[in-house]
Amino acid sequence: MSSADDIVLETRGLSVNFGGLRAVDNVDIAVRRGGITSIIGPNGAGKSTFYNLVTGAIRPTAGKVFLEGREITGTPTHKLSAMGLSRSFQITNLFPQSTVFENLRLAAHALEPWSLSLLPVGRAKRAEAKAEALVERFGLGSKATEMAGHLSHGEQRRLEIAVALACDPKILILDEPTQGMSHTDTEEASRMVRDLSKEITIVLIEHDIDIVMDLSHTVVVLAQGRKLAEGPPAAVRANKDVQTAYFGAH
Amino acid sequence: MADDGSVTTSAPRSAGATAAVRAYAQERIEWRALNIASIVFFAGAVAFGVAYGLKGDTFYLRLATEALIFGAVALSVDILLGFAGLLSLGQALYFGLGAYAGALVLKQVSESFWLVMGVSILVGVLSGLIGGLIAIRARGVYFALITYGLAQIVAKVIYNTRELGASDGITGIPIVNVSFGFWQTKADNPAGFFFVVLAVIAIIYLGLLYLSGTPFGRALSGVRINENRMPFLGYRPDRLKLAAFVLASTIASIAGGLYPMLRGFVSPELMYFDASTNAIVATMIGGTGTLIGPLYGSVILVFLKSMIGTITTHQIMVIGALFMIVVIFFPRGLLGYLREIVVARSRTKDGGGP
Protein backbone atom coordinates (compact mmCIF):
# COMPACT_ATOMS: atom_id res chain seq x y z
CA MET A 1 0.00 0.00 0.00
CA SER A 2 1.03 3.63 -0.11
CA SER A 3 3.80 4.81 2.11
CA ALA A 4 4.90 8.38 2.68
CA ASP A 5 7.83 8.09 0.30
CA ASP A 6 5.93 6.38 -2.53
CA ILE A 7 5.99 9.44 -4.74
CA VAL A 8 4.19 9.30 -8.10
CA LEU A 9 4.76 12.82 -9.37
CA GLU A 10 7.42 15.23 -8.30
CA THR A 11 8.60 18.65 -9.40
CA ARG A 12 11.92 20.20 -8.40
CA GLY A 13 12.55 23.90 -8.74
CA LEU A 14 9.93 24.16 -11.49
CA SER A 15 9.81 27.66 -12.97
CA VAL A 16 8.61 29.41 -16.07
CA ASN A 17 8.84 33.00 -17.23
CA PHE A 18 6.37 34.69 -19.54
CA GLY A 19 8.37 37.72 -20.58
CA GLY A 20 9.06 39.43 -17.30
CA LEU A 21 6.39 37.54 -15.38
CA ARG A 22 7.50 34.53 -13.36
CA ALA A 23 4.19 32.64 -13.55
CA VAL A 24 5.58 29.60 -11.73
CA ASP A 25 8.49 30.23 -9.41
CA ASN A 26 10.71 27.48 -8.05
CA VAL A 27 7.93 25.07 -7.10
CA ASP A 28 8.76 21.75 -5.40
CA ILE A 29 5.82 19.42 -5.07
CA ALA A 30 5.74 15.70 -4.30
CA VAL A 31 2.50 13.86 -4.95
CA ARG A 32 2.04 10.74 -2.88
CA ARG A 33 0.50 7.64 -4.42
CA GLY A 34 -3.21 7.21 -3.85
CA GLY A 35 -5.89 9.62 -2.78
CA ILE A 36 -6.28 13.24 -3.78
CA THR A 37 -3.66 15.93 -3.65
CA SER A 38 -5.10 19.36 -4.28
CA ILE A 39 -3.42 22.42 -5.64
CA ILE A 40 -5.29 25.59 -4.84
CA GLY A 41 -4.69 29.27 -5.21
CA PRO A 42 -6.42 32.51 -6.12
CA ASN A 43 -7.01 33.53 -9.75
CA GLY A 44 -3.76 33.97 -11.60
CA ALA A 45 -1.78 32.06 -8.99
CA GLY A 46 -0.17 29.93 -11.68
CA LYS A 47 -2.20 26.75 -11.21
CA SER A 48 -3.02 26.15 -14.85
CA THR A 49 0.50 27.12 -15.85
CA PHE A 50 1.92 24.65 -13.34
CA TYR A 51 -0.40 22.04 -14.77
CA ASN A 52 0.68 22.79 -18.31
CA LEU A 53 4.32 22.45 -17.28
CA VAL A 54 3.70 19.06 -15.71
CA THR A 55 1.71 17.74 -18.65
CA GLY A 56 4.21 18.84 -21.25
CA ALA A 57 2.07 21.53 -22.85
CA ILE A 58 4.61 24.24 -21.89
CA ARG A 59 8.37 23.86 -21.46
CA PRO A 60 9.78 25.06 -18.14
CA THR A 61 12.45 27.77 -17.98
CA ALA A 62 14.07 25.83 -15.15
CA GLY A 63 13.42 22.81 -12.99
CA LYS A 64 12.47 19.20 -13.52
CA VAL A 65 9.42 16.95 -13.46
CA PHE A 66 9.53 13.27 -12.46
CA LEU A 67 6.91 10.59 -12.97
CA GLU A 68 7.53 7.57 -10.76
CA GLY A 69 11.16 8.56 -10.47
CA ARG A 70 11.67 8.98 -14.24
CA GLU A 71 12.37 12.44 -15.50
CA ILE A 72 9.67 13.59 -17.91
CA THR A 73 10.67 17.25 -18.35
CA GLY A 74 10.14 18.17 -21.98
CA THR A 75 8.63 14.80 -22.92
CA PRO A 76 6.23 15.32 -25.84
CA THR A 77 2.62 15.34 -24.72
CA HIS A 78 1.59 12.34 -26.80
CA LYS A 79 4.03 10.10 -24.90
CA LEU A 80 2.80 11.01 -21.45
CA SER A 81 -0.50 9.18 -21.66
CA ALA A 82 1.38 5.97 -22.46
CA MET A 83 3.53 6.61 -19.39
CA GLY A 84 0.46 6.79 -17.22
CA LEU A 85 -0.17 10.50 -16.88
CA SER A 86 -3.47 11.88 -18.06
CA ARG A 87 -5.28 15.19 -17.78
CA SER A 88 -8.68 16.74 -18.12
CA PHE A 89 -9.26 20.29 -19.14
CA GLN A 90 -10.58 23.33 -17.33
CA ILE A 91 -12.45 24.26 -20.48
CA THR A 92 -14.23 21.21 -21.90
CA ASN A 93 -12.13 19.85 -24.71
CA LEU A 94 -14.02 17.03 -26.43
CA PHE A 95 -14.92 15.94 -29.96
CA PRO A 96 -18.32 17.64 -30.17
CA GLN A 97 -19.32 16.24 -33.58
CA SER A 98 -18.58 12.67 -32.51
CA THR A 99 -20.85 10.49 -30.43
CA VAL A 100 -20.20 9.96 -26.74
CA PHE A 101 -19.18 6.40 -27.51
CA GLU A 102 -16.82 7.48 -30.28
CA ASN A 103 -15.16 10.03 -27.97
CA LEU A 104 -14.36 7.24 -25.56
CA ARG A 105 -13.45 4.68 -28.21
CA LEU A 106 -11.06 7.14 -29.85
CA ALA A 107 -9.42 7.88 -26.51
CA ALA A 108 -9.23 4.21 -25.57
CA HIS A 109 -7.73 3.27 -28.92
CA ALA A 110 -4.82 5.72 -28.75
CA LEU A 111 -2.50 3.28 -27.01
CA GLU A 112 -3.45 0.21 -29.04
CA PRO A 113 -0.82 -1.27 -31.36
CA TRP A 114 -0.55 0.09 -34.90
CA SER A 115 -1.46 -3.27 -36.35
CA LEU A 116 -5.06 -2.74 -35.25
CA SER A 117 -5.45 0.68 -36.79
CA LEU A 118 -6.09 -0.60 -40.31
CA LEU A 119 -8.67 -3.21 -39.35
CA PRO A 120 -12.35 -2.36 -38.94
CA VAL A 121 -13.00 -0.48 -35.67
CA GLY A 122 -15.14 -3.32 -34.35
CA ARG A 123 -12.08 -5.58 -34.34
CA ALA A 124 -10.31 -3.56 -31.65
CA LYS A 125 -12.12 -5.28 -28.81
CA ARG A 126 -10.02 -4.00 -25.94
CA ALA A 127 -10.66 -0.35 -26.79
CA GLU A 128 -14.32 -1.11 -27.38
CA ALA A 129 -14.70 -2.83 -24.01
CA LYS A 130 -12.95 0.03 -22.25
CA ALA A 131 -15.22 2.57 -23.90
CA GLU A 132 -18.26 0.52 -22.92
CA ALA A 133 -17.15 0.32 -19.32
CA LEU A 134 -16.55 4.08 -19.15
CA VAL A 135 -19.90 4.87 -20.75
CA GLU A 136 -21.66 2.86 -18.04
CA ARG A 137 -19.49 4.01 -15.19
CA PHE A 138 -20.09 7.68 -15.93
CA GLY A 139 -23.82 7.23 -16.34
CA LEU A 140 -23.77 8.08 -20.03
CA GLY A 141 -25.29 4.81 -21.24
CA SER A 142 -28.49 6.41 -22.48
CA LYS A 143 -26.44 9.07 -24.28
CA ALA A 144 -23.93 6.78 -25.95
CA THR A 145 -25.12 7.60 -29.47
CA GLU A 146 -25.65 11.32 -28.87
CA MET A 147 -23.20 13.88 -30.23
CA ALA A 148 -20.92 14.97 -27.41
CA GLY A 149 -21.67 18.57 -28.35
CA HIS A 150 -25.37 18.00 -27.63
CA LEU A 151 -24.86 16.94 -24.02
CA SER A 152 -25.66 19.18 -21.07
CA HIS A 153 -22.78 21.00 -19.44
CA GLY A 154 -22.66 18.57 -16.51
CA GLU A 155 -22.65 15.56 -18.84
CA GLN A 156 -19.86 17.08 -20.90
CA ARG A 157 -17.77 17.59 -17.77
CA ARG A 158 -18.35 13.94 -16.91
CA LEU A 159 -17.38 12.82 -20.38
CA GLU A 160 -14.29 15.03 -20.15
CA ILE A 161 -13.09 13.01 -17.16
CA ALA A 162 -14.11 9.70 -18.72
CA VAL A 163 -12.04 10.51 -21.82
CA ALA A 164 -9.04 11.31 -19.63
CA LEU A 165 -9.41 7.92 -17.95
CA ALA A 166 -9.48 5.94 -21.17
CA CYS A 167 -5.69 5.53 -21.26
CA ASP A 168 -5.72 3.78 -17.85
CA PRO A 169 -3.60 6.43 -16.18
CA LYS A 170 -1.76 5.92 -12.91
CA ILE A 171 -2.18 9.57 -12.18
CA LEU A 172 -4.92 11.86 -13.34
CA ILE A 173 -4.65 15.63 -13.11
CA LEU A 174 -7.94 17.49 -13.15
CA ASP A 175 -8.04 21.22 -13.79
CA GLU A 176 -11.11 22.67 -12.11
CA PRO A 177 -13.40 19.76 -13.03
CA THR A 178 -16.40 21.42 -11.44
CA GLN A 179 -16.01 24.75 -13.20
CA GLY A 180 -19.39 26.13 -14.18
CA MET A 181 -21.32 23.24 -12.65
CA SER A 182 -24.52 23.60 -10.70
CA HIS A 183 -24.51 22.82 -7.00
CA THR A 184 -25.90 19.28 -7.40
CA ASP A 185 -23.58 18.55 -10.31
CA THR A 186 -20.64 19.72 -8.23
CA GLU A 187 -21.56 17.37 -5.41
CA GLU A 188 -22.01 14.56 -7.88
CA ALA A 189 -18.62 15.27 -9.46
CA SER A 190 -16.93 15.45 -6.06
CA ARG A 191 -18.30 12.04 -5.20
CA MET A 192 -17.07 10.71 -8.53
CA VAL A 193 -13.59 12.11 -8.00
CA ARG A 194 -13.50 10.59 -4.53
CA ASP A 195 -14.49 7.19 -5.93
CA LEU A 196 -11.82 7.43 -8.58
CA SER A 197 -9.17 8.25 -6.01
CA LYS A 198 -9.59 4.79 -4.55
CA GLU A 199 -8.09 3.40 -7.76
CA ILE A 200 -5.68 6.00 -9.03
CA THR A 201 -3.75 8.99 -7.80
CA ILE A 202 -5.52 12.26 -8.40
CA VAL A 203 -4.20 15.77 -8.49
CA LEU A 204 -7.05 18.19 -8.24
CA ILE A 205 -6.48 21.76 -9.29
CA GLU A 206 -9.07 24.00 -7.76
CA HIS A 207 -9.90 27.57 -7.27
CA ASP A 208 -12.51 26.95 -4.59
CA ILE A 209 -10.92 25.98 -1.27
CA ASP A 210 -14.13 24.58 0.20
CA ILE A 211 -14.40 21.84 -2.42
CA VAL A 212 -10.96 20.42 -1.68
CA MET A 213 -11.13 20.49 2.10
CA ASP A 214 -12.82 17.16 2.78
CA LEU A 215 -11.62 15.48 -0.42
CA SER A 216 -7.86 15.71 -0.19
CA HIS A 217 -5.21 14.30 2.10
CA THR A 218 -2.78 17.04 1.09
CA VAL A 219 -3.34 20.61 -0.01
CA VAL A 220 -0.73 22.73 -1.75
CA VAL A 221 -1.32 26.46 -1.93
CA LEU A 222 0.12 28.50 -4.77
CA ALA A 223 0.14 32.29 -4.79
CA GLN A 224 1.87 34.49 -7.33
CA GLY A 225 3.65 31.49 -8.75
CA ARG A 226 5.16 30.34 -5.45
CA LYS A 227 4.34 27.53 -3.11
CA LEU A 228 2.95 29.17 -0.03
CA ALA A 229 1.98 26.20 2.10
CA GLU A 230 1.60 22.46 1.95
CA GLY A 231 0.06 19.95 4.32
CA PRO A 232 -3.16 18.41 5.55
CA PRO A 233 -6.23 20.55 4.77
CA ALA A 234 -6.89 21.68 8.33
CA ALA A 235 -3.31 22.79 8.89
CA VAL A 236 -3.24 24.67 5.61
CA ARG A 237 -6.47 26.40 6.35
CA ALA A 238 -5.13 27.52 9.74
CA ASN A 239 -1.88 28.83 8.21
CA LYS A 240 -1.49 32.61 8.65
CA ASP A 241 0.22 33.21 5.30
CA VAL A 242 -2.51 31.33 3.51
CA GLN A 243 -5.19 33.32 5.23
CA THR A 244 -3.70 36.66 4.28
CA ALA A 245 -2.65 35.72 0.74
CA TYR A 246 -5.48 33.47 -0.27
CA PHE A 247 -8.49 34.57 1.67
CA GLY A 248 -7.35 38.14 1.78
CA ALA A 249 -7.19 38.21 -1.98
CA HIS A 250 -10.50 36.48 -2.34
CA MET B 1 -26.00 9.75 -11.77
CA ALA B 2 -28.36 12.66 -11.99
CA ASP B 3 -30.50 12.24 -15.04
CA ASP B 4 -31.64 15.49 -16.53
CA GLY B 5 -34.57 13.68 -18.09
CA SER B 6 -34.06 15.20 -21.53
CA VAL B 7 -35.53 13.39 -24.49
CA THR B 8 -33.06 11.23 -26.34
CA THR B 9 -33.27 11.18 -30.08
CA SER B 10 -30.78 8.39 -30.41
CA ALA B 11 -30.75 5.54 -32.87
CA PRO B 12 -32.57 2.25 -32.33
CA ARG B 13 -32.20 0.85 -28.86
CA SER B 14 -32.90 -2.80 -28.81
CA ALA B 15 -33.19 -3.90 -25.23
CA GLY B 16 -29.87 -4.83 -23.71
CA ALA B 17 -27.78 -3.80 -26.72
CA THR B 18 -24.39 -2.54 -25.62
CA ALA B 19 -23.31 1.01 -26.24
CA ALA B 20 -20.90 -0.19 -28.92
CA VAL B 21 -23.60 -2.12 -30.78
CA ARG B 22 -25.90 0.89 -30.68
CA ALA B 23 -23.15 3.25 -31.78
CA TYR B 24 -22.20 1.03 -34.73
CA ALA B 25 -25.88 0.67 -35.67
CA GLN B 26 -26.21 4.43 -35.77
CA GLU B 27 -23.11 4.77 -37.90
CA ARG B 28 -24.57 2.29 -40.36
CA ILE B 29 -27.69 4.41 -40.62
CA GLU B 30 -25.56 7.43 -41.35
CA TRP B 31 -23.79 5.62 -44.15
CA ARG B 32 -26.94 3.97 -45.50
CA ALA B 33 -27.90 6.84 -47.79
CA LEU B 34 -24.35 7.17 -49.04
CA ASN B 35 -23.98 3.45 -49.67
CA ILE B 36 -27.19 3.41 -51.70
CA ALA B 37 -25.97 6.45 -53.59
CA SER B 38 -22.70 4.69 -54.36
CA ILE B 39 -24.46 1.57 -55.64
CA VAL B 40 -26.60 3.81 -57.86
CA PHE B 41 -23.47 5.58 -59.06
CA PHE B 42 -21.48 2.51 -60.01
CA ALA B 43 -24.48 0.58 -61.37
CA GLY B 44 -25.44 3.66 -63.37
CA ALA B 45 -21.91 3.95 -64.68
CA VAL B 46 -21.85 0.32 -65.81
CA ALA B 47 -25.24 0.71 -67.52
CA PHE B 48 -24.06 3.89 -69.19
CA GLY B 49 -20.85 2.23 -70.35
CA VAL B 50 -22.68 -0.74 -71.83
CA ALA B 51 -25.41 1.34 -73.51
CA TYR B 52 -23.08 3.93 -75.02
CA GLY B 53 -20.53 1.26 -75.88
CA LEU B 54 -23.15 -0.64 -77.87
CA LYS B 55 -24.20 2.60 -79.54
CA GLY B 56 -20.60 3.11 -80.61
CA ASP B 57 -20.43 6.51 -78.91
CA THR B 58 -17.08 8.19 -78.39
CA PHE B 59 -17.74 11.70 -77.13
CA TYR B 60 -19.81 10.96 -74.03
CA LEU B 61 -17.77 7.93 -73.05
CA ARG B 62 -14.58 9.97 -73.16
CA LEU B 63 -16.21 12.80 -71.25
CA ALA B 64 -17.41 10.35 -68.61
CA THR B 65 -13.95 8.79 -68.39
CA GLU B 66 -12.51 12.25 -67.81
CA ALA B 67 -15.15 12.90 -65.14
CA LEU B 68 -14.11 9.73 -63.33
CA ILE B 69 -10.43 10.66 -63.50
CA PHE B 70 -11.14 14.12 -62.09
CA GLY B 71 -13.45 12.40 -59.61
CA ALA B 72 -10.40 10.65 -58.14
CA VAL B 73 -8.71 14.03 -57.66
CA ALA B 74 -11.87 15.20 -55.87
CA LEU B 75 -11.70 12.06 -53.72
CA SER B 76 -8.18 13.02 -52.75
CA VAL B 77 -9.45 16.46 -51.73
CA ASP B 78 -12.13 14.73 -49.67
CA ILE B 79 -9.58 12.64 -47.76
CA LEU B 80 -7.80 15.81 -46.73
CA LEU B 81 -10.81 18.06 -46.17
CA GLY B 82 -13.54 15.60 -45.21
CA PHE B 83 -11.41 13.29 -43.08
CA ALA B 84 -8.50 15.29 -41.69
CA GLY B 85 -9.94 18.81 -42.09
CA LEU B 86 -7.11 20.06 -44.32
CA LEU B 87 -7.92 22.31 -47.28
CA SER B 88 -5.42 21.72 -50.07
CA LEU B 89 -5.37 24.34 -52.81
CA GLY B 90 -2.78 22.43 -54.77
CA GLN B 91 -4.11 18.94 -55.27
CA ALA B 92 -3.60 19.32 -59.03
CA LEU B 93 0.14 19.27 -58.41
CA TYR B 94 0.08 15.56 -57.59
CA PHE B 95 -2.34 14.88 -60.42
CA GLY B 96 0.03 16.68 -62.80
CA LEU B 97 3.11 14.87 -61.52
CA GLY B 98 1.38 11.53 -62.03
CA ALA B 99 0.33 12.63 -65.53
CA TYR B 100 3.85 13.70 -66.52
CA ALA B 101 5.34 10.55 -65.03
CA GLY B 102 2.80 8.46 -66.94
CA ALA B 103 3.49 10.31 -70.18
CA LEU B 104 7.26 9.86 -69.84
CA VAL B 105 6.95 6.18 -69.02
CA LEU B 106 4.69 5.55 -72.01
CA LYS B 107 6.85 7.50 -74.41
CA GLN B 108 10.32 6.53 -73.27
CA VAL B 109 10.22 3.34 -71.23
CA SER B 110 7.40 0.99 -72.04
CA GLU B 111 3.82 1.12 -73.23
CA SER B 112 2.67 -0.67 -70.11
CA PHE B 113 -0.49 0.25 -68.24
CA TRP B 114 0.71 -1.52 -65.10
CA LEU B 115 4.11 0.14 -65.14
CA VAL B 116 2.40 3.54 -65.36
CA MET B 117 0.19 2.63 -62.41
CA GLY B 118 3.23 1.52 -60.39
CA VAL B 119 5.25 4.60 -61.24
CA SER B 120 2.40 6.99 -60.51
CA ILE B 121 1.91 5.39 -57.08
CA LEU B 122 5.62 5.83 -56.39
CA VAL B 123 5.57 9.43 -57.61
CA GLY B 124 2.48 10.14 -55.51
CA VAL B 125 4.03 8.71 -52.34
CA LEU B 126 7.36 10.50 -52.74
CA SER B 127 5.97 13.88 -53.81
CA GLY B 128 3.31 13.60 -51.09
CA LEU B 129 5.96 12.96 -48.46
CA ILE B 130 7.95 16.00 -49.56
CA GLY B 131 4.92 18.26 -50.00
CA GLY B 132 3.35 16.97 -46.80
CA LEU B 133 6.44 17.48 -44.67
CA ILE B 134 6.57 21.08 -45.88
CA ALA B 135 2.85 21.87 -45.69
CA ILE B 136 1.65 20.21 -42.49
CA ARG B 137 3.97 22.30 -40.35
CA ALA B 138 1.47 25.07 -40.94
CA ARG B 139 -2.14 25.13 -39.90
CA GLY B 140 -5.38 26.43 -41.39
CA VAL B 141 -5.03 29.17 -43.97
CA TYR B 142 -1.24 28.84 -43.96
CA PHE B 143 -1.46 25.17 -44.82
CA ALA B 144 -3.75 26.03 -47.75
CA LEU B 145 -1.39 28.75 -48.95
CA ILE B 146 1.64 26.47 -48.82
CA THR B 147 -0.10 23.77 -50.87
CA TYR B 148 -1.06 26.50 -53.35
CA GLY B 149 2.49 27.83 -53.49
CA LEU B 150 4.04 24.41 -54.01
CA ALA B 151 1.74 23.69 -56.95
CA GLN B 152 2.43 27.06 -58.55
CA ILE B 153 6.19 26.67 -58.20
CA VAL B 154 6.33 23.19 -59.70
CA ALA B 155 3.95 24.14 -62.54
CA LYS B 156 6.17 27.11 -63.37
CA VAL B 157 9.33 24.99 -63.29
CA ILE B 158 7.77 22.48 -65.69
CA TYR B 159 6.49 25.31 -67.86
CA ASN B 160 10.11 26.46 -68.21
CA THR B 161 11.69 23.04 -68.72
CA ARG B 162 12.35 22.36 -72.38
CA GLU B 163 12.99 18.65 -71.76
CA LEU B 164 9.41 18.34 -70.55
CA GLY B 165 8.00 20.17 -73.52
CA ALA B 166 7.76 23.52 -71.69
CA SER B 167 4.43 25.24 -72.32
CA ASP B 168 3.41 22.70 -74.98
CA GLY B 169 3.72 19.76 -72.64
CA ILE B 170 4.26 16.24 -73.94
CA THR B 171 2.29 15.06 -76.96
CA GLY B 172 2.17 12.01 -79.15
CA ILE B 173 1.72 9.54 -76.35
CA PRO B 174 1.24 6.03 -77.73
CA ILE B 175 -1.99 4.12 -77.30
CA VAL B 176 -1.78 1.71 -74.41
CA ASN B 177 -2.87 -1.87 -74.26
CA VAL B 178 -4.58 -2.70 -70.99
CA SER B 179 -4.61 -6.35 -70.08
CA PHE B 180 -6.25 -7.91 -67.05
CA GLY B 181 -5.29 -11.40 -68.20
CA PHE B 182 -8.84 -12.57 -68.85
CA TRP B 183 -9.83 -9.42 -70.68
CA GLN B 184 -7.99 -6.77 -72.58
CA THR B 185 -8.69 -3.49 -74.26
CA LYS B 186 -6.96 -0.44 -75.68
CA ALA B 187 -6.92 3.12 -74.47
CA ASP B 188 -8.46 4.26 -77.77
CA ASN B 189 -11.47 2.01 -77.25
CA PRO B 190 -13.88 4.48 -75.58
CA ALA B 191 -16.03 1.90 -73.80
CA GLY B 192 -13.13 -0.39 -72.96
CA PHE B 193 -11.02 2.35 -71.44
CA PHE B 194 -14.06 3.78 -69.63
CA PHE B 195 -14.42 0.44 -67.83
CA VAL B 196 -10.72 0.32 -67.01
CA VAL B 197 -10.91 3.75 -65.38
CA LEU B 198 -14.19 2.86 -63.68
CA ALA B 199 -12.51 -0.19 -62.14
CA VAL B 200 -9.58 1.88 -60.87
CA ILE B 201 -11.92 4.50 -59.37
CA ALA B 202 -14.11 1.81 -57.79
CA ILE B 203 -11.07 0.23 -56.12
CA ILE B 204 -9.94 3.61 -54.78
CA TYR B 205 -13.46 4.41 -53.57
CA LEU B 206 -13.88 1.06 -51.80
CA GLY B 207 -10.45 1.38 -50.23
CA LEU B 208 -11.30 4.79 -48.81
CA LEU B 209 -14.72 3.63 -47.64
CA TYR B 210 -12.97 0.83 -45.79
CA LEU B 211 -10.44 3.23 -44.27
CA SER B 212 -13.20 5.49 -42.98
CA GLY B 213 -14.32 2.62 -40.77
CA THR B 214 -10.90 1.85 -39.31
CA PRO B 215 -9.29 3.37 -36.20
CA PHE B 216 -6.92 5.18 -38.58
CA GLY B 217 -9.83 6.82 -40.41
CA ARG B 218 -11.45 7.71 -37.09
CA ALA B 219 -8.23 9.22 -35.82
CA LEU B 220 -8.14 11.46 -38.91
CA SER B 221 -11.65 12.63 -38.00
CA GLY B 222 -10.35 13.27 -34.50
CA VAL B 223 -7.73 15.57 -35.99
CA ARG B 224 -10.40 17.39 -37.99
CA ILE B 225 -12.75 17.82 -35.05
CA ASN B 226 -10.26 18.67 -32.29
CA GLU B 227 -6.62 18.46 -33.26
CA ASN B 228 -5.46 19.99 -29.97
CA ARG B 229 -6.88 17.25 -27.82
CA MET B 230 -5.33 14.42 -29.81
CA PRO B 231 -1.80 14.52 -28.29
CA PHE B 232 -3.29 14.32 -24.80
CA LEU B 233 -4.92 11.05 -25.78
CA GLY B 234 -1.61 9.73 -27.09
CA TYR B 235 -2.05 10.41 -30.83
CA ARG B 236 0.37 12.30 -33.05
CA PRO B 237 -1.65 14.66 -35.23
CA ASP B 238 1.39 15.54 -37.35
CA ARG B 239 1.92 11.90 -38.32
CA LEU B 240 -1.78 11.37 -39.01
CA LYS B 241 -1.92 14.45 -41.21
CA LEU B 242 1.17 13.36 -43.10
CA ALA B 243 -0.38 9.93 -43.68
CA ALA B 244 -3.56 11.57 -45.01
CA PHE B 245 -1.50 13.87 -47.22
CA VAL B 246 0.48 11.02 -48.74
CA LEU B 247 -2.67 8.97 -49.28
CA ALA B 248 -4.33 11.91 -51.03
CA SER B 249 -1.34 12.71 -53.22
CA THR B 250 -1.03 9.06 -54.23
CA ILE B 251 -4.65 8.91 -55.33
CA ALA B 252 -4.31 12.16 -57.25
CA SER B 253 -1.16 10.82 -58.89
CA ILE B 254 -2.85 7.56 -59.91
CA ALA B 255 -5.60 9.64 -61.53
CA GLY B 256 -2.85 11.62 -63.24
CA GLY B 257 -1.31 8.44 -64.63
CA LEU B 258 -4.61 7.62 -66.37
CA TYR B 259 -4.92 11.03 -68.00
CA PRO B 260 -2.30 10.79 -70.79
CA MET B 261 -3.72 7.39 -71.77
CA LEU B 262 -7.10 9.05 -72.31
CA ARG B 263 -6.04 12.32 -73.93
CA GLY B 264 -2.70 11.43 -75.48
CA PHE B 265 -0.96 14.52 -74.10
CA VAL B 266 -0.06 16.32 -70.90
CA SER B 267 0.58 20.04 -70.31
CA PRO B 268 1.44 22.36 -67.40
CA GLU B 269 -2.20 23.49 -67.20
CA LEU B 270 -2.99 20.19 -65.50
CA MET B 271 -1.25 21.54 -62.40
CA TYR B 272 -2.73 25.02 -62.46
CA PHE B 273 -4.89 26.55 -59.76
CA ASP B 274 -7.99 26.06 -61.91
CA ALA B 275 -7.54 22.32 -61.84
CA SER B 276 -7.10 22.33 -58.06
CA THR B 277 -10.19 24.44 -57.51
CA ASN B 278 -12.27 22.24 -59.81
CA ALA B 279 -11.56 19.32 -57.50
CA ILE B 280 -12.60 21.39 -54.48
CA VAL B 281 -15.77 22.59 -56.19
CA ALA B 282 -16.67 19.01 -57.18
CA THR B 283 -16.10 17.86 -53.60
CA MET B 284 -18.24 20.60 -52.12
CA ILE B 285 -21.05 20.23 -54.63
CA GLY B 286 -21.17 16.49 -53.95
CA GLY B 287 -20.68 16.71 -50.20
CA THR B 288 -17.44 16.93 -48.23
CA GLY B 289 -16.72 13.84 -46.16
CA THR B 290 -19.17 11.64 -48.05
CA LEU B 291 -16.66 10.04 -50.47
CA ILE B 292 -19.30 9.21 -53.07
CA GLY B 293 -20.30 12.90 -53.19
CA PRO B 294 -17.07 14.05 -54.84
CA LEU B 295 -17.58 11.48 -57.62
CA TYR B 296 -21.11 12.77 -58.25
CA GLY B 297 -19.80 16.32 -58.02
CA SER B 298 -17.13 15.63 -60.58
CA VAL B 299 -19.59 14.08 -63.04
CA ILE B 300 -21.95 17.03 -62.61
CA LEU B 301 -19.14 19.52 -63.05
CA VAL B 302 -17.54 17.92 -66.12
CA PHE B 303 -20.84 17.42 -67.93
CA LEU B 304 -22.13 20.87 -67.03
CA LYS B 305 -18.94 22.46 -68.29
CA SER B 306 -19.18 20.61 -71.55
CA MET B 307 -22.87 21.47 -72.01
CA ILE B 308 -22.43 25.11 -71.09
CA GLY B 309 -19.37 25.24 -73.32
CA THR B 310 -21.56 24.65 -76.36
CA ILE B 311 -23.89 27.53 -75.39
CA THR B 312 -21.62 30.20 -73.96
CA THR B 313 -17.92 30.79 -73.49
CA HIS B 314 -18.50 32.11 -69.97
CA GLN B 315 -18.42 28.67 -68.37
CA ILE B 316 -16.55 29.86 -65.32
CA MET B 317 -19.30 32.31 -64.44
CA VAL B 318 -21.99 29.67 -64.65
CA ILE B 319 -19.95 27.19 -62.61
CA GLY B 320 -19.18 29.91 -60.06
CA ALA B 321 -22.87 30.73 -59.71
CA LEU B 322 -23.75 27.05 -59.34
CA PHE B 323 -21.09 26.69 -56.68
CA MET B 324 -22.47 29.63 -54.72
CA ILE B 325 -26.01 28.28 -54.91
CA VAL B 326 -24.88 24.91 -53.56
CA VAL B 327 -22.81 26.44 -50.79
CA ILE B 328 -25.67 28.71 -49.72
CA PHE B 329 -28.56 26.24 -49.94
CA PHE B 330 -26.80 22.90 -49.41
CA PRO B 331 -23.72 23.75 -47.39
CA ARG B 332 -23.03 20.06 -46.83
CA GLY B 333 -23.32 19.31 -50.53
CA LEU B 334 -25.94 17.27 -52.35
CA LEU B 335 -25.01 13.94 -50.78
CA GLY B 336 -24.50 15.52 -47.39
CA TYR B 337 -28.05 16.84 -47.67
CA LEU B 338 -29.38 13.43 -48.70
CA ARG B 339 -27.64 11.83 -45.73
CA GLU B 340 -29.22 14.33 -43.35
CA ILE B 341 -32.69 13.56 -44.69
CA VAL B 342 -32.22 9.81 -44.33
CA VAL B 343 -30.79 10.11 -40.81
CA ALA B 344 -33.65 12.39 -39.74
CA ARG B 345 -36.19 9.95 -41.22
CA SER B 346 -34.72 6.97 -39.41
CA ARG B 347 -34.76 8.89 -36.14
CA THR B 348 -38.43 9.76 -36.31
CA LYS B 349 -39.24 6.21 -37.43
CA ASP B 350 -37.21 4.46 -34.75
CA GLY B 351 -38.02 7.03 -32.08
CA GLY B 352 -41.67 5.93 -32.15
CA GLY B 353 -40.92 2.87 -30.06
CA PRO B 354 -38.88 -0.27 -30.01
Ligand SMILES: Nc1ncnc2c1ncn2[C@@H]1O[C@H](COP(=O)(O)OP(=O)(O)OP(=O)(O)O)[C@@H](O)[C@H]1O
Ligand atom coordinates in the same frame (compact mmCIF):
# COMPACT_ATOMS: atom_id res chain seq x y z
N1 LIG C 1 0.83 32.09 -22.19
C1 LIG C 1 0.95 33.08 -21.29
N2 LIG C 1 1.65 34.19 -21.61
C2 LIG C 1 1.78 35.19 -20.70
N3 LIG C 1 1.27 35.17 -19.46
C3 LIG C 1 0.57 34.08 -19.09
C4 LIG C 1 0.36 32.99 -19.99
N4 LIG C 1 -0.38 32.05 -19.34
C5 LIG C 1 -0.62 32.53 -18.11
N5 LIG C 1 -0.06 33.75 -17.95
C6 LIG C 1 -0.08 34.55 -16.72
O1 LIG C 1 0.48 33.73 -15.71
C7 LIG C 1 -0.23 33.92 -14.49
C8 LIG C 1 -0.77 32.60 -13.99
O2 LIG C 1 -1.86 32.19 -14.81
P1 LIG C 1 -2.63 30.80 -14.63
O3 LIG C 1 -3.57 30.66 -15.74
O4 LIG C 1 -1.64 29.72 -14.43
O5 LIG C 1 -3.43 31.07 -13.28
P2 LIG C 1 -4.49 30.13 -12.56
O6 LIG C 1 -3.97 29.94 -11.18
O7 LIG C 1 -4.76 28.90 -13.36
O8 LIG C 1 -5.77 31.04 -12.52
P3 LIG C 1 -7.36 30.65 -12.64
O9 LIG C 1 -7.82 30.31 -11.27
O10 LIG C 1 -7.96 31.91 -13.14
O11 LIG C 1 -7.50 29.51 -13.59
C9 LIG C 1 -1.31 34.95 -14.77
O12 LIG C 1 -0.83 36.22 -14.37
C10 LIG C 1 -1.48 34.89 -16.26
O13 LIG C 1 -1.89 36.12 -16.75
Ligand SMILES: [Mg+2]
Ligand atom coordinates in the same frame (compact mmCIF):
# COMPACT_ATOMS: atom_id res chain seq x y z
MG1 LIG D 1 -6.53 28.03 -14.36
